[in-house]
Amino acid sequence: xxxxxxxxxxxxxxxxxxxxxxxxxxxxxxxxxxxxxxxxxxxxxxxxxxxxxxxxxxxxxxxxxxxxxxxxxxxxxxxxxxxxxxxxxxxxxxxxxxxxxxxxxxxxxxxxxxxxxxxxxxxxxxxxxxxxxxxxxxxxxxxxxxxxxxxxxxxxxxxxxxxxxxxxxxxxxxxxxxxxxxxxxxxxxxxxxxxxxxxxxxxxxxxxxxxxxxxxxxxxxxxxxxxxxxxxxxxxxxxxxxxxxxxxxxxxxxxxxxxxxxxxxxxxxxxxxxxxxxxxxxx
Amino acid sequence: xxxxxxxxxxxxxxxxxxxxxxxxxxxxxxxxxxxxxxxxxxxxxxxxxxxxxxxxxxxxxxxxxxxxxxxxxxxxxxxxxxxxxxxxxxxxxxxxxxxxxxxxxxxxxxxxxxxxxxxxxxxxxxxxxxxxxxxxxxxxxxxxxxxxxxxxxxxxxxxxxxxxxxxxxxxxxxxxxxxxxxxxxxxxxxxxxxxxxxxxxxxxxxxxxxxxxxxxxxxxxxxxxxxxxxxxxxxxxxxxxxxxxxxxxxxxxxxxxxxxxxxxxxxxxxxxxxxxxxxxxxxxxxxxxxxxxxxxxxxxxxxxxxxxxxxxxxxxxxxxxxxxxxxxxxxxxxxxxxxxxxxxxxxxxxxxxxxxxxxxxxxxxxxxxxxxxxxxxxxxxxxxxxxxxxxxxxxxxxxxxxxxxxxxxxxxxxxxxxxxxxxxxxxxxxxxxxxxxxxxxxxxxxxxxxxxxxxxxxxxx
Numbered sequence: 001x002x003x004x005x006x007x008x009x010x011x012x013x014x015x016x017x018x019x020x021x022x023x024x025x026x027x028x029x030x031x032x033x034x035x036x037x038x039x040x041x042x043x044x045x046x047x048x049x050x051x052x053x054x055x056x057x058x059x060x061x062x063x064x065x066x067x068x069x070x071x072x073x074x075x076x077x078x079x080x081x082x083x084x085x086x087x088x089x090x091x092x093x094x095x096x097x098x099x100x101x102x103x104x105x106x107x108x109x110x111x112x113x114x115x116x117x118x119x120x121x122x123x124x125x126x127x128x129x130x131x132x133x134x135x136x137x138x139x140x141x142x143x144x145x146x147x148x149x150x151x152x153x154x155x156x157x158x159x160x161x162x163x164x165x166x167x168x169x170x171x172x173x174x175x176x177x178x179x180x181x182x183x184x185x186x187x188x189x190x191x192x193x194x195x196x197x198x199x200x201x202x203x204x205x206x207x208x209x210x211x212x213x214x215x216x217x218x219x220x221x222x223x224x225x226x227x228x229x230x231x232x233x234x235x236x237x238x239x240x241x242x243x244x245x246x247x248x249x250x251x252x253x254x255x256x257x258x259x260x261x262x263x264x265x266x267x268x269x270x271x272x273x274x275x276x277x278x279x280x281x282x283x
Numbered sequence: 284x285x286x287x288x289x290x291x292x293x294x295x296x297x298x299x300x301x302x303x304x305x306x307x308x309x310x311x312x313x314x315x316x317x318x319x320x321x322x323x324x325x326x327x328x329x330x331x332x333x334x335x336x337x338x339x340x341x342x343x344x345x346x347x348x349x350x351x352x353x354x355x356x357x358x359x360x361x362x363x364x365x366x367x368x369x370x371x372x373x374x375x376x377x378x379x380x381x382x383x384x385x386x387x388x389x390x391x392x393x394x395x396x397x398x399x400x401x402x403x404x405x406x407x408x409x410x411x412x413x414x415x416x417x418x419x420x421x422x423x424x425x426x427x428x429x430x431x432x433x434x435x436x437x438x439x440x441x442x443x444x445x446x447x448x449x450x451x452x453x454x455x456x457x458x459x460x461x462x463x464x465x466x467x468x469x470x471x472x473x474x475x476x477x478x479x480x481x482x483x484x485x486x487x488x489x490x491x492x493x494x495x496x497x498x499x500x501x502x503x504x505x506x507x508x509x510x511x512x513x514x515x516x517x518x519x520x521x522x523x524x525x526x527x528x529x530x531x532x533x534x535x536x537x538x539x540x541x542x543x544x545x546x547x548x549x550x551x552x553x554x555x556x557x558x559x560x561x562x563x564x565x566x567x568x569x570x571x572x573x574x575x576x577x578x579x580x581x582x583x584x585x586x587x588x589x590x591x592x593x594x595x596x597x598x599x600x601x602x603x604x605x606x607x608x609x610x611x612x613x614x615x616x617x618x619x620x621x622x623x624x625x626x627x628x629x630x631x632x633x634x635x636x637x638x639x640x641x642x643x644x645x646x647x648x649x650x651x652x653x654x655x656x657x658x659x660x661x662x663x664x665x666x667x668x669x670x671x672x673x674x675x676x677x678x679x680x681x682x683x684x685x686x687x688x689x690x691x692x693x694x695x696x697x698x699x700x701x702x703x704x705x706x707x708x709x710x711x712x713x714x715x716x717x718x719x720x721x722x723x724x725x726x727x728x729x730x731x732x733x734x735x736x737x738x739x740x741x742x743x744x
Contacts, residue, residue, distance in 0.1 A: 043466045045380070045423060046506055051488030052471050056430070077488070090490040090646075091471035093430050109392050110590065110636040111550055111622050116730035147474065147640055148392040149431055152549035152622060153556050156731060162433040169732050190402065191434035204430050204469045208440040215441045218434070221316045225399040227556030228546075229317055231572055232308035 022067035022081075030072070033061065037076045040206060047077050053205045055088055060201035064095035093204075095142075100135040101196045102180045105146035105159040106173070112148070115155040116169065121145050123170040128177060140181045142197075153224035154189070161200040163191030166222055192217040304572040309535055309543045310559045311523050312516070316403040322438045324445040327406040333451060335522030339414045340459040347418040351521060354529035355541040359396075360386055360477075360514030361588065361617045363540075363606045366521070372501035373419045373509045382510040383416050383424040384486065385518055388470055388477040390429055391589035391697075392640060393620035396545040397515040399557055401428075401435045404519070405442035409465065411518035413451060414525060416463050419511055423464045427482055430469040439467050474644035478692050479512040481646065492648045493692035516545060536562035540605035544619060550585070551577050551625035551729070562605040566621055570600075579734065580625035584708065588617015590637045591697025593704035614704070627733070629724035630709045631716055634701045635663040641698035649691035655682050656698050666713060669721030676713055680706055 025033065036057055041050045051073060058069030070084045077084075088094050095103075106121040107113075124143055128136050135142040151157045154166030158173055165176060166189040179186050180194075187193045192214040203209050315321050315330050324332070339347055352367030373381055385408065389397040401408060412424045428436055443465055446452045454462050468486060475481045476491040483505050485491035504510020520542065524532045533541045540562040546569060549555045553574035560569070566585065576582055582597045587604060593614040595602065602612045609616040624633060642656035659682055665671045679702055687699035706713065715723055727733055 043468075046487065048488035049468075049486055052485065053469065055471065056469065087488065087490055091473050093470075093472035108636070109640055110633045111393060111624075113636055114624065114628055114633065114726070114729045115550070116732065118726065119730060146431070147643070148390060148394070150389045150395045150398040150429070152393050152395045152620065153547055154395075155549060155555075159431065162431050164434060167731070188434070192437065200433055203433055203436060203440075204471075206440075206467065206469065208444070209437050215322075215437050216320065220318070220321045221399055221403045224554075224556035225313075225403065226317050227554055227573065228304075228308055228558030228560075229310045229313050231304035232310045232559075234303075234305050 022071040025061075025068060025072060029061065033057065033072060034076070036205070036207070037072075041076070043206065048079070051077060051079070051084065051087055052091070055084075055091075055094055056201050056205040059094060060198045060205060063101075063198050063201075064098055098135075099197070100140050100142035101198075102140060102160055102194065103142045103144065103162075103197050104177060104180070105144050105149075105162075107147070107149055107151075107155070107157045107159070108145040109148040111152050112156045117145075117156040120156055120158065120168055120170050120173045124173055124177060127174050136181065138181060141177050143177075151190075154222055160186070160188065161194055161197050162204075163188035163194060164222075165189055166224075188218060190218050190222050302568065307564060307568055307572060308558060308560050311543050312400055312404055312407055312519055312545065313557060313559045316399075321403050322405055322442060324406060324442070324449060327404070327410075331526055332406055333410050333522075335524070335526035336410050336413055336451070337457065339417060339525050340457060340461075344418045344420060347414070347525075350529060351418070351524065354524045354532045355539075356517065356520060356524060356532070357540065357542075357606060358514055359516035359520070359544060359618070361391065361591075361615070363616060366513060366517050369501065369511050369513065370415065370419050372499070373511060374502065375420060377509065379508045380423065380506075381419050381421040382505045382508060383412060383419060383421045384479075384483065384505060384510055384512045385412060385424065385426045385515055386477060386479060386482055386512055387426050387428040387515045388482060389515070389618075390474040390477050391591060391618055391620065392637060393547070393549065393586055393589045393622040394618040395547045395549065395620065396557065396618065398432055398435055400515060400519060400545065402438055405435075405438050406446070407519040407522060408515055409442055409446050409451065411521040412465060413456060413461070413463060414521050415511065415513065415518055417459065417461050419509075421511075422462050423466070425486060425505075426465070426467045427476070427486055428467060428469055429476075430471050436467070436469055443467055473646075474640075475646045475692075475694060478694060481692070482512065483510065490646070492646045493694075495691075520544075537603075537605055537607070539607055540616075546604065546619045546621060548573060548621050548623065550621075550623035551580060551582075551628070552623050553577050563603040563608065565601050565603060566595075566623075567600040569621070570623075576623065576625055577734065580627065583624050583626045583628060584630060584633075584705075585621055585623045586617075587614050587619070587621065589620040590622070590640070591615075591693070591700050592617040593700045594708070595704075596708050614700075625729075627724065627728040629667075629722050629726075630705050630712050631663065631667050632722065632724065632726070634705045635660070635667050637701045638663055638698065641694065645694060645698075649695070651686045652690040652692075652695035652698065655686040655690075655695070658682055659686075659698070659702065666716050667722055669716060669719070671713075671717045673714070673717055675717070676706065676710065 040053045041047045044050055054073045059065050065088050074081045074084045106117055108117045108121055130143050133144045156168050158165040158168045320326050348370045356366045357363045416424050452463055452465050470476055473491045476485045478493050480494035481491040500510045500512055536542050544562055546558045584594045584596050586592050586594050587609045602608050606616050638659045642660045645652045645656050647653045662675050662679055683699040683702040686695040
């Protein structure tokens with residue numbers, strides 16, 4: 001474990017007292033989590049396969065993976081805490097310190113970085129007054145840079161609690177974090193209206209999102225995903241595509257605070273435009 | 284005649300210019316993404332969904348494997364290994380459980396095909412899974428989805444629920460006698476888990492580190508049992524092959540690279556996106572139909588299949604994008620992730636960032652990759668900062684050579700690719716960084732919004 005604290009002698013090299021075992025969850029929490037854990041373990045022929053989802057589960061309880069959470073996983077699966085810690089520290093999605101309700105990840109892998117991800121990340125750090133993997137004082141937003149998130153045709157991409165915010169600019173990203181901090185409802189370009197990081201972690205543990213409309217939200221596909229199909233159907237350039245750089249400019253940030261997230265206007269529920277905001281705006 | 288020989292030849296760019304997208308593109312998996320709720324079972328059924336499964340159940344499992352082999356489907360995850368052959372390697376009658384594991388850990392930089400596919404059409408994967416499990420005699424399959432894509436996870440949860448409810452999963456599927464459980468498993472953030480043996484370790488609840496081979500997963504995979512690991516797109520392509528026939532499939536592409544596939548165009552292009560086309564289409568064709576590079580700019584370098592495939596330049600616009608064509612031109616088809624960069628982009632900056640990625644994602648198991656990627660980053664950062672010396676360029680080549688082919692898994696080879704290829708095509712640009720003591724490029728000119736305020740004179744794209 002890396003979080004061995006210096007003892008009261010203050011000397012970092014002092015071996016001091018060994019760290020005490022992690023405190024247990026309160027009884028009611030433990031009973032609830034054990035029921036969830038049983039369901040997770042039942043999905044696999046071998047119980048140890050449940051470790052990754054169990055770590056997501058304990059993260060959904062406390063917002064990060066605590067020593068208590070790791071002890072819980074070890075108890076459920078009959079592993080040592082060392083075995084659990086080795087796994088928990090290998091994967092980047094497990095947070096190891098208390099963090100914000102909204103994890104804002106700016107892709108700075110090559111393509112997004114070049115297309116503007118670097119500029120977005122820099123401006124967000126300045127705007128929020130935090131560095132990489134740091135959280136705003138109000139506990140709302142944790143900022144980090146992330147690796148390629150498989151959305152390169154929507155670069156530059158920002159993920160919030162692992163929902164897609166496509167084709168971002170520094171201004172749209174700043175508006176986004178402001179909205180998150182002020183508690184306005186924010187909807188991603190692709191994905192469901194945001195829930196908190198803890199609620200997201202529960203979905204990752206394998207418990208479906210039960211919110212009405214969550215599966216349908218944001219329609220079937222972003223405009224880039226449909227481009228080839230539209231061309232194949234003979235819907236030529238003049239009707240199908242616009243130079244994508246102009247799209248965010250076309251948005252009117254007028255009344256709704258989240259109107260920088262364009263697809264809301266043409267969701268799947270709009271019978272005239274069932275497939276999303278691809279065709280008309282560039283004409 | 285195969286489609287690709289009709290217009291895929293590298294020598295006839297002029298003749299290709301007039302080809303219309305209607306003729307060049309062949310939407311199959313993406314054919315109804317623009318309809319209402321294409322992810323739902325109802326819409327999928329309306330498009331002959333689960334018809335391939337019915338036909339598969341009429342065949343014996345061995346015949347089914349032979350059929351997929353004859354169709355010539357090759358893996359869409361990067362390596363291009365024949366899918367039917369992977370299935371055939373599973374020992375039958377061995378008394379052990381068999382497993383199918385779908386690799387949905389799409390993380391290769393530039394790659395963005397499986398995520399939109401699963402978001403819009405998850406049932407094509409589920410139908411393919413049932414067919415594959417019938418063929419290899421598996422009663423438990425897993426989808427290992429990278430964790431960072433919650434919108435896709437939601438749709439997979441829902442699609443699997445629908446499939447169970449409709450009897451496409453569970454006990455005695457459609458009266459075939461096949462019992463099948465399907466588990467959706469979300470990863471937790473590690474590029475290395477896209478490597479199939481690291482994925483299996485991760486799915487067993489361990490750190491995602493690759494395994495020594497042999498034994499191959501077909502013999503000792505998940506829980507040391509025979510296991511097929513296939514990419515999402517490979518498996519999702521199977522239902523259409525069974526439903527429409529192998530001759531239909533072979534009518535697209537070439538003899539050795541038959542069929543349709545998803546190409547993902549991204550970067551400094553006027554209109555990025557997904558294009559489903561026969562194997563062998565060229566980047567020139569895709570650019571011409573989609574509006575070319577962004578106005579006023581020209582193509583400088585691009586990757587044919589993600590950052591791990593050696594980069595190309597504008598000399599390679601007419602390379603047929605199939606396994607053989609790209610291989611013959613010195614790269615790999617990979618995941619068909621066509622990341623295009625224009626003349627505003629510093630190649631040293633691009634390669635440095637990719638190398639930082641490989642260093643970050645190296646699992647640490649083997650020394651050449653762990654140490655090599657670390658030192659590549661140090662050298663590249665110095666060069667980008669104008670603190671490099673000329674001998675650094677040979678040192679870069681030398682370190683990359685000590686990673687390539689000498690690492691435990693393909694991550695190391697991938698890390699070496701951008702180094703080798705960028706030095707091959709852009710050595711002068713590296714030298715400029717050294718002699719000019721810094722980067723001559725302005726990153727602000729590369730951004731999505733850089734040309735909005737300007738009034739650039741139009742240059743041909």
